[in-house]
């Protein structure tokens with residue numbers, strides 16, 4: 569495949585991106601987009617066979633270096649191990665994509681505490697800690713790009729007993745706060761907020777049956793989300809909602825008074 573020229577006018581030195589949740593869906597698509605823009609990639613997730621497949625695709629299609637780290641981000645020690653591995657390999661991480669994620673489909677009190685603790689570890693703590701570990705090097709070198717996967721759910725009415733909206737609201741707010749601190753040092757941090765996206769997400773959540781009834785115009789492909797996310801990050805947008813439909817919905821939801829949001833929450837079924 570013919571290589572596209574890099575879009576940015578930053579240094580021509582090779583750059584490396586670390587992407588969590590790169591074995592499937594949006595993370596896998598993001599790995600392809602960065603590699604197309606001549607980044608080497610470090611792919612992180614639990615399923616080694618899927619990661620190896622993405623690794624081969626990246627090497628063959630773009631001729632970029634691709635590394636695999638098999639880690640479960642529910643393990644509180646994982647972010648430090650990931651950072652240490654990169655240091656030991658002499659890999660300088662210029663871009664970080666905190667994408668790994670999932671949603672639970674149960675009421676709060678139906679799940680045991682470990683289930684919630686693991687969820688919060690993957691969705692919030694690991695995101696924050698990976699930023700904490702990799703951002704200082706970016707700041708010191710005067711270049712860095714951090715993309716954190718939030719969601720349209722960060723703007724939506726809450727679902728009964730579900731931690732997903734709260735976790736994504738945290739990612740949205742944290743990313744904006746981090747961007748305020750780092751942007752003057754040429755380290756951009758963006759929160760990417762997709763709506764419904766074709767991936768394994770709803771299979772993992774167990775809601776494929778109900779969501780597949782929703783109309784096609786509400787859905788985006790993982791590739792569309794990845795392309796928009798890359799462009800928004802490189803443009804230095806602190807927040808980007810993907811697609812015109814989702815952008816419209818986010819504006820409407822942001823303008824709703826909390827009493828209306830609460831009313832809507834009570835009407836909702838989990839999808």
Ligand SMILES: NC(=O)c1ccc[n+]([C@@H]2O[C@H](COP(=O)([O-])OP(=O)(O)OC[C@H]3O[C@@H](n4cnc5c(N)ncnc54)[C@H](OP(=O)(O)O)[C@@H]3O)[C@@H](O)[C@H]2O)c1
Nearest residue numbers: 589591592593594613614615641668669719765767768769
């Ligand atoms: N799809 C949507 O409709 C949608 C909408 C808004 C936001 N999002 C967000 O977009 C992000 C990507 O989701 P997706 O749609 O691409 O879902 P997906 O296809 O299910 O992919 C999720 C990725 O996260 C990884 N992952 C999950 N738990 C992990 C753990 N404990 N440790 C390490 N990696 C883990 C999975 O890899 P392994 O299973 O191999 O570990 C997989 O690579 C998530 O943050 C999600 O919340 C998705």
